[in-house]
Amino acid sequence: MPALLRLHRLKLLALTLVANLALLLHLAAGDLKAPAEWVWLDILGEGGSALLALVWLCLILKSRPAGRVTNLLTLGLGLVFFSWWVDSLDEFIRMPEAIGWDHWLESAPMPFGLLLLTYGLYHWHHEQLAISAQMEKRERLFREHLLFDKLTPLAGADYLRRQLQLSLQESRREQVPLSLVAVDLDDFDAINQRYGHAEGDAVLQAVTQVLLLNLRRQDLLCRLAGDRFVVLLPATGEAQARQLASELAEAVRSLAHKSRQHGERLPLKASVATAMALDEDAEALLQRLNLALARAKQPLALSA
Amino acid sequence: MSGSWFERDTRCIAAHGQPAALIDLCLQRGINSHRLLRGTGLFHEDVLRGDTLVSPEQFFQLIDNARQLLDADDSAFLFGQRLLPGPLGAASQALSLAANLQQALELLVELRTLLFPLLSPRLLLDEQHAYLHWQDNCGAGHQFRFLVEAAMAAVIAMSRRLGGERLPWQIHLRHARPRYIEQYWVHLGEDLHFASPYDLMRLPRACLTRPWPQSAPTAALVAGQQARAELQRLPATHSLLDALYRWLLDHARQAPGLEHAADAFGMSPATFKRKLKKHDTCYQEQHDQARLHLALYLYQIKGYSNDEVAAYLRFHDATNFRRSFKRWTGLAPSALLLAMRGR
Numbered sequence: 001m002p003a004l005l006r007l008h009r010l011k012l013l014a015l016t017l018v019a020n021l022a023l024l025l026h027l028a029a030g031d032l033k034a035p036a037e038w039v040w041l042d043i044l045g046e047g048g049s050a051l052l053a054l055v056w057l058c059l060i061l062k063s064r065p066a067g068r069v070t071n072l073l074t075l076g077l078g079l080v081f082f083s084w085w086v087d088s089l090d091e092f093i094r095m096p097e098a099i100g101w102d103h104w105l106e107s108a109p110m111p112f113g114l115l116l117l118t119y120g121l122y123h124w125h126h127e128q129l130a131i132s133a134q135m136e137k138r139e140r141l142f143r144e145h146l147l148f149d150k151l152t153p154l155a156g157a158d159y160l161r162r163q164l165q166l167s168l169q170e171s172r173r174e175q176v177p178l179s180l181v182a183v184d185l186d187d188f189d190a191i192n193q194r195y196g197h198a199e200g201d202a203v204l205q206a207v208t209q210v211l212l213l214n215l216r217r218q219d220l221l222c223r224l225a226g227d228r229f230v231v232l233l234p235a236t237g238e239a240q241a242r243q244l245a246s247e248l249a250e251a252v253r254s255l256a257h258k259s260r261q262h263g264e265r266l267p268l269k270a271s272v273a274t275a276m277a278l279d280e281d282a283e284a285l286l287q288r289l290n291l292a293l294a295r296a297k298q299p300l301a302l303s304a
Numbered sequence: 305m306s307g308s309w310f311e312r313d314t315r316c317i318a319a320h321g322q323p324a325a326l327i328d329l330c331l332q333r334g335i336n337s338h339r340l341l342r343g344t345g346l347f348h349e350d351v352l353r354g355d356t357l358v359s360p361e362q363f364f365q366l367i368d369n370a371r372q373l374l375d376a377d378d379s380a381f382l383f384g385q386r387l388l389p390g391p392l393g394a395a396s397q398a399l400s401l402a403a404n405l406q407q408a409l410e411l412l413v414e415l416r417t418l419l420f421p422l423l424s425p426r427l428l429l430d431e432q433h434a435y436l437h438w439q440d441n442c443g444a445g446h447q448f449r450f451l452v453e454a455a456m457a458a459v460i461a462m463s464r465r466l467g468g469e470r471l472p473w474q475i476h477l478r479h480a481r482p483r484y485i486e487q488y489w490v491h492l493g494e495d496l497h498f499a500s501p502y503d504l505m506r507l508p509r510a511c512l513t514r515p516w517p518q519s520a521p522t523a524a525l526v527a528g529q530q531a532r533a534e535l536q537r538l539p540a541t542h543s544l545l546d547a548l549y550r551w552l553l554d555h556a557r558q559a560p561g562l563e564h565a566a567d568a569f570g571m572s573p574a575t576f577k578r579k580l581k582k583h584d585t586c587y588q589e590q591h592d593q594a595r596l597h598l599a600l601y602l603y604q605i606k607g608y609s610n611d612e613v614a615a616y617l618r619f620h621d622a623t624n625f626r627r628s629f630k631r632w633t634g635l636a637p638s639a640l641l642l643a644m645r646g647r
Contacts, residue, residue: 190465
């Protein structure tokens with residue numbers, strides 16, 4: 001069982017129990033219909049609805065940690081499922097006319113379920129706003145989870161390209177400058193070699209947090225590749241970008257990251273470079289930024 | 305020369321070498337080891353035993369699984385960075401104690417089956433430059449790009465690690481400029497040339513001979529001897545395609561046909577054809593490739609003219625040669641050389 005579903009074992013158990021109880025009650029009170037009496041269209045419609053409600057429930061449980069909103073959604077969808085489940089039971093079991101509780105069992109849970117579901121969705125919306133606020137500086141107006149980086153909580157190069165294209169158009173339209181800053185860790189390979197690749201990954205995650213703390217609300221931080229980050233700075237000129245870049249370099253230098261194994265401090269240093277958008281496309285701008293960074297890094301052993 | 309090579313299905317790669325590096329990378333990214341090893345015929349316990357050999361075929365399957373499960377643009381580069389000098393006992397030690405980059409690259413070429421079993425590196429020198437040329441070895445097919453990215457990242461990371469400085473590598477690659485160009489910038493540098501006729505790394509010669517800080521000449525010699533002994537203990541020291549390539553270069557002046565080559569390798573033409581097909585290639589392709597490389601070598605390093613190259617390769621005339629050259633590369637010799645020089 002996947003880890004998240006395990007959190008909700010009790011809820012699933014309760015639902016199974018209640019559904020079985022309803023089945024037993026029906027079996028005790030009514031008679032089975034012969035297969036010739038089955039109405040396939042109703043079975044498909046009502047049974048299919050019950051099945052889908054169950055799938056939604058599992059998807060929700062699987063994708064959410066436990067909590068108030070999850071409980072509301074579960075209870076709501078659980079009642080909806082139950083209602084459809086009982087509805088499909090009478091396709092197979094004929095109930096005597098004298099009995100009225102089966103109609104109650106079928107119809108009563110549905111409105112309550114829908115009300116709870118609505119209430120849950122409303123709170124989900126608020127929860128999502130809170131999470132979006134936490135995503136500030138890491139995404140801009142557009143979400144695509146396929147473009148998220150697998151290591152750091154940042155978007156990757158493809159997301160950056162897409163955002164850069166949009167921002168370039170915007171800056172041209174509104175006649176405001178747009179700048180990029182590249183931040184590249186020095187001797188990152190030495191950290192991997194000396195402390196292990198897991199430590200290198202931890203350093204990248206720590207640096208990500210430090211960079212985020214040093215940015216403005218409207219800036220966007222992406223991980224370009226490896227140990228190289230790029231910040232998109234809307235409405236920012238070259239001088240201001242340089243200022244921000246040196247602040248970022250300073251922040252990385254004073255980050256006292258401790259190794260996970262022995263807790264000693266790893267000395268970190270970053271090279272930075274800036275590029276202000278001229279009349280060029282996203283790809284050319286990125287390329288220019290990287291050339292500037294190559295020049296800013298320690299000089300090559302021999303110029304080619 | 306019969307039987308002295310390995311093929312796609314020969315078990316000749318130490319599982320605790322490159323395959324283990326790839327497995328570690330995947331495990332660190334939280335990938336399930338059973339899914340990773342599915343279809344490879346390999347168990348994690350085999351790798352841990354330390355004496356298991358795997359075939360190129362099994363390794364290709366592992367790479368295929370790893371690429372799908374990692375599903376990231378930087379997989380090849382991260383894998384490559386972990387490879388050299390590597391954990392391969394004497395061979396790795398000889399590399400890390402080498403006197404300079406040139407010695408390390410010469411060792412890499414000599415011990416390639418231990419250090420980089422799926423590709424063949426070749427080192428060429430002229431007055432100004434050193435060229436490290438990478439070539440398919442076992443019919444990598446669509447895995448070739450992954451391997452060549454890893455190989456180049458490995459050499460660049462090694463030269464930086466052991467030499468302590470960034471070197472001005474120039475990179476030539478046969479494939480077109482990829483979407484994820486930023487990975488190349490970060491891991492291979494900015495001097496990149498795509499759609500080239502070969503997969504090659506170029507460096508000013510002076511960078512090769514600068515002494516490395518931690519070199520230990522005597523210990524390096526001893527480690528080198530031990531590594532050579534290990535190499536001899538493998539089922540073979542080089543692959544079938546590797547052997548054929550070298551035979552073709554040696555016999556290029558005779559423009560040998562398939563029968564001639566099959567005879568030299570001690571098998572019937574039909575068997576020879578079948579073996580090449582197993583490696584995802586055919587005789588004509590291998591023959592053309594060797595002649596192209598030789599032609600480029602004569603142009604660029606020996607400074608031959610069109611007529612001289614055509615005569616050397618036994619073409620009837622320069623026109624005929626130019627036509628063939630265009631078929632191999634898509635460009636006439638003059639255009640290609642101009643394009644490469646202009647870069």
